Amino acid sequence: MNPQNYLYLAALLFTLGASGVLLRRNAIVVFMCIELMLNAANLALVTFSRMHGNLDGQIMAFFVMVVAAAEVVVGLAIIVMVYRSRHSASVDDASLMKL
Amino acid sequence: MSFPLLTATAVAPALGAVVTAAVPAARRTTAKWLAFGFSLLTLALAAAVVLRFDTAPGADRFQLTESRSWIPDFGVRYELGVDGIGVAMIALTAVLIPFLIGAGWNDADPVEGEAPANRRWRPTQGFFALILMVEAMVILSFAATDVFLFYIFFEAMLIPMYFLIGGFGDRAGEQGEEGQARQRSYAAVKFLLYNLAGGLVMLAAVIGLYVATADQLPEGTFSLQAILEARQSGELDFAADTERWLFLGFFLAFAVKAPLWPLHTWLPNAMGESTAPVAVLITAVVDKVGTFAMLRFCLGMFPEASEWATPVVVGLALVSIIYGALLAIGQRDMKRLIAYASISHFGFIVLGVFAMTSQGHGGATLYMINHGIATAALMLVAGFLIARRGSRLIADYGGVQKTAPVLAGTFLIGGLATLSLPGTGPFVSEFLVLVSAFSRWQAVGIIACTGIVLAALYVLLLYQRTMTGPVKAGLEKLPDLRVREIAVVAPLIVLLVFLGVYPKPLTEILDPAVEHTMSDVDRTDPQPQHDVSEVEAAE
Amino acid sequence: MESLIGLLVAAPLLGAAVLLLGGRRLDRAGHWFGLAMAAVSFVLAVALFFDLLDRAGEERTLHQHLFSWVPVADFRADVAFQLDQLSMTFVLLITGVGTLIHLYSVGYMEHDERRRRFFGYLNLFLGAMLLLVLADNYLLLYVGWEGVGLASFLLIGFWQHKPSAATAAKKAFVVNRVGDVGLSIAILLMFTTFGSFAFAEVLPNADSASEGTLTGIGLMLLLAACGKSAQVPLQSWLGDAMEGPTPVSALIHAATMVTAGVYLVVRSGAVFDAAPDAQTVVVVVGAVTLLFGAVVGCAKDDIKKALAGSTMSQIGYMMLAAGLGPIGYVFAIMHLVTHGFFKAGLFLGAGSVMHGMNDEVDMRRYGGLRTYMPVTFVTFGLAYLAIIGFPYLSGFFSKDEIIYAGFSKGGTEGWILGGVMLLGAALTAYYMTRIMLMTFFGEKRWQPDANGHEPHPHESPLTMTVPMMVLAGGAVAAGFVFDAGESFVHWLEPVTGLEHGDSPVSHGQVSIAATAVMVLGVAGAWFQYGRRPVPVVAPTGSLLTRAARRDLLQDDFNHAAFVQTGSYLTRGLVYLDHKLVDGVVNGTAASFGGLSGRLRRIQNGFARSYAVSMFGGAAVLVAVTLLMRAV
Secondary structure (H helix, E strand, O other): OOOOOHHHHHHHHHHOOOHHHOOOOOHHHHHHHHHHHHHHHHHHHHHHHHHHHHOOHHHHEEEHHHHOOOOOHHHHHHHHHHHHHHHEEEEOOOOOOOO | OOOHHHHHHHHHHHHHHHHHOOOOOOOOHHHHHHHHHHHHHHHHHHHHHHHOOOOOOOOOOEEEEEEEEEEEHHHHHEEEOOOOHHHHHHHHHHHHHHHHHHHHHOOOOOOOOOOOOOOOOHHHHHHHHHHHHHHHHHHHHEEEEEEHHHOOOOOHHHHHHHHHHOOOOOOOEEEEEEHHHHHHHHHHHHHHHHHHHHHHHHHHHHHHHHHHHHOOOOOOOOOOHHHHHHHHHOOOOOOOOHHHHHHHHHHHHHHHHOOOOOOOHHHHHHHHHHHHHHHHHHHHHHHHHHHHHHHHHHHHHHHHHHHHHHHHHHHHHHHHHHHHHHHHHOOOEHHHHHHHHHHHHHHHHHHHHOOOOOHHHHHHHHHHHHHHHHHHHHHHHHHHHHHOOOOOOOHHOHHHHHHOOHHHHHHHHHHHHHOOOOOOOOHHHHHHHHHHHHOHHHHHHHHHHHHHHHHHHHHHHHHHHHHOOOOOOOOOOOOOOOOHHHHHHHHHHHHHHHHHHHHHHHHHHHHHHHHHHHHHOOOOOOOOOOHHHHHHHHH | OOOOHHHHHEEEEHHHHHHHHHOOOHOOOHHHHHHHHHHHHHHHHHHHHHHHHHHOHHOOOOOEEEEEEEEEEEEEEEEEEEEOOHHHHHHHHHHHHHHHHHHHHHHOOOOOOHHHHHHHHHHHHHHHHHHHHHHEHHHHHHHHHHHHHHHHHHHHOOOOOHHHHHHHHHHHHHHHHHHHHHHHHHHHHHHHHHHHEHHHOOOOOOHHHHHHHHHHHHHHHHHHEEEEEEHHHHOOOOHHHHHHHHHHHHHHHHHHHHHHHHHHHOOHHHHHHHHHHHHHHHHHHHHHHHHHHHHHHHOOOEEEHHHHHHHHHHHHHHOOOOHHHHHOOOHHHHHHHHHHHHHHHHHEEEHHHHHHOOOEEEEHHOOOOOOHHHHHHHHHHHHHHHOOOOOOHHHHHHHHHHHHHHHOHHHHHHHHHHHEEEEEHHHHHHHHOOOOOOOOOOOOOOOOOOOOOOOOOOOHHHHHHHHOOOOOOOHHHHHHHHHHHHHHHHHHHHOOOOOOOOOOOOOHHHHHHHHHHHHHHHHHHHHHHHOOOOOOOOOOOHHHHHHHHHHHHHHHHHHHHHHHHHHHHHHHHHHHHHHHHHHHHHHHHHHHHHHHHOOOOOOOHHHHHHHHHHHHHHHHHHHHHHHHHOO
């Protein structure tokens, strides 16, 4: 199969994820969309690795997975804490990042 | 490798700063004595520098040199060395600091009952540590012969200065505690921003200098000595445009520091709001780095651009002289008055530097030293007076000589030195500057001469309003100078008179350096129209 | 002998240092120490004088080089002294009169708690004045020049608790500084022209420079002389300077310091001789001041201010004579010395009167004092006769010589100058007789002072009367001594040169005319003040009288022209500095502040808006990259 197709798929997934981040309000969903974007990037990396015949892309993909895992741990914890204190998981609820 | 004397002279106060800062909160007196001790140690080392400096004809231009590689990728080296001008400036700094510490002995003590619960609050320790830190940075600036190294110390001294201005001031005043604090922080921020802005432009010029040298020499360099040598041998010859831009970059930073009209407005704020010793530190020590650097870096590295800029710079210097004096006459606050008087004096110094004659350069350097001592004497006595009454306003005083004759007497002597009375040091230097300006451009010399009258006006008006007349209400019990205060002021006055009567030891140190600077800019002194000595020789 | 010159200057300076730094423990004996130091320099001066007399006329110049002062490249200033006949004359006058006045002050200042300091200042003055006349170059002369200015400032303002004294002191210093600018510029011109400012190098070579330069130097020296010698237009400080204690007025503002301007002009004679335009200006200044001072002297009711007007007028005579060139130099100095005697005597007499009258200075409140103060009356009277030029007293000789020199100028100028000086002589006789009559004759017009104390006039103690007697003796005899065999002329001639102009009138005719106008002046004063009683409150008087009482409106002019405009200027500049220069800075800061305030609003804290900007930014970057590649 033509490896380029995987790239199209990755682009599609990334676009889905990005529009999810921008359009959805629920923090959990936003979070899942970010994961989707990360995995789209992973897919692209692995595809490039295959296309160029070296392992650099695959190594990068592993890095991304580790970072994503760490991010999930920290991010979910934050979301849970915010939900507990504000009883809402909407990202538009308050300008949380401004004093 | 010989003993690195210059580094030691700078490390001593830096070490003193660290040690003083570490003294526990309750041991304030220990901290003061430690700071004083370290400043004396620095003075001793500076004295060693003066003694080791060889003034014999044919001696090296830069002596006591040290050179170590630091950032080899960019040719930055840790290079120190002093010529006569540098030696004199280091000596001035080292001499003044112990007096400033003595004068500010109780300035930073926490006020009774106002100390916060925090037991680690140590303003006194901080005050003296910061002063020592400034001293270290200033000495390094005077000694650095690597342009990048100089830049670092030139900027680094802003940080302790910022905290000294913003953190310590006179107690209370017309605006009350809170207004005072607001004014102080305004002054500190203004000081910092002005000087940072100047420094930023200079950084660009420093980088430009590296690029420009890298263009023509085998590798780029920041070393002043290397650049001067390459210029002399003709290896290095900047394009006119490049040289002018580089000159402007450096000059702007120095003109802010000096300060030259119209970049002067930070000085009255900074000097007005800080305590008297810090005000002296600003005008007598830190600002001198600016005029010193004009003489060493601007003229040395960019002689043609300096000549190109001379008309404008001399014009600004003249404006500074007259403008500073006129504004001094109009002030109501005695510290601001002294600040504007300093602006007028800095005009004279810049005039001497850019007149480019031997008398001008010698006179400007002497002026830096004499002005430092004279302003210190006047400002410190003013500070003692302000501490007694708690007001900086001239109108709050009157008849002080009746209750405190010694204070009034020392104030008058400081004032007379400020107006360059013959017999005090400033007269010698002011006259040399006038000679140099007059021998280049008669009109400039004559205009500068009118500064003499204005100086008499602002000093004597200040003296008349504060010290003479009937005793103002509330001053009947004004105590005279204490032993500590006399011990601070008396040596300064002795120095002023000594330098006025016998400045030769100083001119001997300066002479070779002045000659070198004159050859850097490739200028000779204007000759008299009828040289009497030649006529006699012919006969 | 040369080494004594340095000691001569050092003795009073040492006295000043000891007295001013010694502190209160010297209060009891300090004044005697000050007096001793003044006497030491007088003795040294006399010793040097006899040493000079032993030498031939041309070899009477001693030099002492102490040390090199400011050596920077070609600029060489030395601390070195030159003693010739001209400076010797001054040294004798300064130390002689100075010692007498020190002695007088012991009595005069007896009740002042700051007497020690007063003597310190007096000693400082002596040292600076000696430095001025002994310097062998103009820069060192400048040091003495400002040194006497400082001493004068300190002494005028000695009673600093009086605002008027403090103001007068400041005024004197500032006006003198205007003159000092002249001296500075003159020295600068000398340096750029001759490469030196030592007498020995400038004066002999003066004619090698262009006339324009020399005129410039001459006019600048004249400006300096005007400041120090209270000549028009820098005369305004002298009247106010009378706020100082009377011995100060006698020593500094009559006998010595104010004559320094004449010294400067005579010393720089070589420059003026080669610059006729400058000489003309000197003569004009002298002539104008001569009349100006005399007119002011006629109108003042304050005895010291009347005498101050007289001093200005008499120095005008000297200045005029000095402007005449070698015809007049010798006589300018001769009048200077005789004036030193009689004017110091007059001031000391005035001080003695004030001492006995509760420090009252208004002559309208004196009257009939001659029986109460016989010694003061006699000594004052002798000095009075000397100043009005009573035949065969000292003023007669010196003033007549100057008037004769004025006529010798020749042509219309000679007649104008001679006429002006004769008019001045008449006015001198008038105002001096007026002072004499109002003070010592007529009925008593004494008033109680501010505290209600009735005055009880009494003769002053011996310490005060002895100096007055000596000075009166000098005022009487000096003329004889100087005139005998033209001793004074022969003494000074080697330094100043001497020429005889061709006068249209003879010596005898001048003397007769001078005596005649003197009699006229005395008679005029007697008609106005001797024949009828003097009102205690001054009558309104004519327009001229009122103007003269206000020093011919000089202060009003200065106030309007300089003080007022200056204060507007400084206030305007303070405002501009705050609003404009600082305004630009603060404005820049404020606009940066405003800009960052706007930019801050973009940071609204909403996660999704940040995400949009991230994606937008990424999109822009990608687009730019692609575009760049395409290009």
